[in-house]
Amino acid sequence: MKQTETKHPVFAVVGHPNKGKSAIVSSLAMDDSIAVSNIPGTTYRRQSYPLKVDGKIIYELYDTPGFQRARQVLAWLKSHDVSADRRHEVVQAFLNTHRDDSRFHDEVELLTPIMEGAGIIYVVDASKPYGEECEAEMEILRWTGQPSMALINHIDKEDYSAEWKRALGGYFQIIRTYNPMQTDMHQQIAILESMAQLREEWTVQVKASIEFFLHYREQMLERSAAAITRLMHQALSHVERLALASENANEDDKARLKERYKAYLRTEERTTQAEIERIWHHEHLHAEITPMGFEQMDLFSEESASVFGLTRKELLISGATTGAVTGAGVDLLFGGATFLLGGAIGAVVGGVGAYVAFDELSEVKLLGKRLGKRYLEMGPMQNRNFPYILLGRILYYTVMVAARSHAKRDSLTIAMDSTFKERWLDEKVQKSLEKYHKQWRSGKGMDDEMLKSYEALIEKILKKLMEEL
Ligand SMILES: Nc1nc2c(ncn2[C@@H]2O[C@H](COP(=O)(O)OP(=O)(O)OP(=O)(O)O)[C@@H](O)[C@H]2O)c(=O)[nH]1
Numbered sequence: 001m002k003q004t005e006t007k008h009p010v011f012a013v014v015g016h017p018n019k020g021k022s023a024i025v026s027s028l029a030m031d032d033s034i035a036v037s038n039i040p041g042t043t044y045r046r047q048s049y050p051l052k053v054d055g056k057i058i059y060e061l062y063d064t065p066g067f068q069r070a071r072q073v074l075a076w077l078k079s080h081d082v083s084a085d086r087r088h089e090v091v092q093a094f095l096n097t098h099r100d101d102s103r104f105h106d107e108v109e110l111l112t113p114i115m116e117g118a119g120i121i122y123v124v125d126a127s128k129p130y131g132e133e134c135e136a137e138m139e140i141l142r143w144t145g146q147p148s149m150a151l152i153n154h155i156d157k158e159d160y161s162a163e164w165k166r167a168l169g170g171y172f173q174i175i176r177t178y179n180p181m182q183t184d185m186h187q188q189i190a191i192l193e194s195m196a197q198l199r200e201e202w203t204v205q206v207k208a209s210i211e212f213f214l215h216y217r218e219q220m221l222e223r224s225a226a227a228i229t230r231l232m233h234q235a236l237s238h239v240e241r242l243a244l245a246s247e248n249a250n251e252d253d254k255a256r257l258k259e260r261y262k263a264y265l266r267t268e269e270r271t272t273q274a275e276i277e278r279i280w281h282h283e284h285l286h287a288e289i290t291p292m293g294f295e296q297m298d299l300f301s302e303e304s305a306s307v308f309g310l311t312r313k314e315l316l317i318s319g320a321t322t323g324a325v326t327g328a329g330v331d332l333l334f335g336g337a338t339f340l341l342g343g344a345i346g347a348v349v350g351g352v353g354a355y356v357a358f359d360e361l362s363e364v365k366l367l368g369k370r371l372g373k374r375y376l377e378m379g380p381m382q383n384r385n386f387p388y389i390l391l392g393r394i395l396y397y398t399v400m401v402a403a404r405s406h407a408k409r410d411s412l413t414i415a416m417d418s419t420f421k422e423r424w425l426d427e428k429v430q431k432s433l434e435k436y437h438k439q440w441r442s443g444k445g446m447d448d449e450m451l452k453s454y455e456a457l458i459e460k461i462l463k464k465l466m467e468e469l
């Protein structure tokens with residue numbers, strides 16, 4: 001189908017082998033399933049990757065193999081030359097004659113979508129010096145008559161972009177630098193705006209795509225905030241029950257219940273992380289050998305508490321101690337055997353120890369007979385610090401996933417950042433959050449309206465964090 005007949009813009013990403021074409025497609029189409037590798041010739045066939053939102057395609061990109069025999073193709077075209085306004089017909093004739101010619105497999109693959117109407121995105125790696133072999137490639141692309149732009153990528157640190165720009169200038173209307181390894185919404189929008197300029201008929205569609213794209217980003221934030229709210233709600237209001245075999249509970253039963261309660265919370269966190277990955281189109285993170293996540297840093301570790309939890313001073317600010325917090329309450333706040341974290345962890349957060357007592361997440365209650373059985377019960381979460389640890393961790397995870405380029409294929413390691421908390425949590429935010437945390441603690445639950453306002457608060461925090469990326 002010709003581009004003018006489709007409702008969304010279509011572009012073919014082409015160039016020399018191993019220059020980052022697939023990385024660029026991954027990044028622009030937000031697709032982490034595409035093969036990206038430093039072995040030249042990784043992409044063997046043309047393949048279309050549409051960016052879809054609610055079933056509607058925003059734009060579609062073709063990943064293609066690199067040119068292999070550009071000079072021979074150009075020689076063939078020249079030997080069949082006609083008038084300049086009909087050169088695209090010669091390219092079409094080349095395709096018709098060479099469809100089954102294995103020598104030109106890659107050229108046929110990459111030229112086909114262009115001759116079907118796709119715009120051209122020509123990728124070069126400006127960390128290598130300009131090479132004349134590209135001239136034949138650019139010349140062939142010119143023969144197709146399709147609108148085109150060049151993207152300058154930097155696979156390594158060296159920079160030969162000045163000489164590349166001079167060479168590309170003779171062939172392309174628009175030349176832009178693009179880093180597929182970085183997620184930057186402005187960079188992405190800039191590319192879309194360049195696409196809009198390429199051909200007058202495309203402007204309206206591409207502008208609409210930009211609107212959709214911005215709207216989609218907004219949606220991803222909203223959906224993330226909803227997932228985080230659900231996690232907080234489930235985790236903090238959860239009540240874990242253990243049926244007892246005998247009349248009385250022994251220490252083993254209590255320990256078993258505590259472990260189950262913790263396991264539930266860990267699973268909820270992991271499930272939400274997976275949901276966040278889906279929202280941000282990182283479907284393949286778990287195919288990695290090293291799973292992404294806080295595997296090295298358990299939800300109930302002191303390290304977690306020191307990085308994400310509140311300090312004693314901050315706990316006092318939250319108003320957690322105002323009113324009648326006595327007896328068990330104080331123990332739940334600072335831990336039965338109130339402990340200060342050791343020097344090693346203190347150092348991580350600049351000498352301020354965080355308070356947590358994971359032994360004291362909630363009281364263990366022995367319940368009366370139910371269906372002839374006795375139950376032990378734990379929950380809802382009473383620990384004042386836990387909500388901040390859980391929330392800090394999921395916010396951090398969301399930011400890491402959202403900031404990850406879809407072109408990356410290494411496993412994501414979470415480098416802990418002890419300054420993260422300062423980026424989102426201040427006294428005001430803490431006070432607003434505490435209102436909800438208190439409600440969950442009380443076991444009264446939360447109505448939809450209150451959950452919605454918590455979600456709005458989380459969304460605001462996420463937006464702020466994302467803007468700083
Ligand atoms: N550091 C860095 N590496 C990049 C960048 N772009 C691509 N790479 C790496 O360069 C290698 C080649 O990238 P691909 O996207 O597979 O290249 P391609 O042009 O599709 O290659 P073929 O399919 O073989 O033609 C991969 O190892 C990428 O991770 C970049 O901007 N920065």
Ligand SMILES: [Mg+2]
Nearest residue numbers: 021022042043
């Ligand atoms: Mg490729």
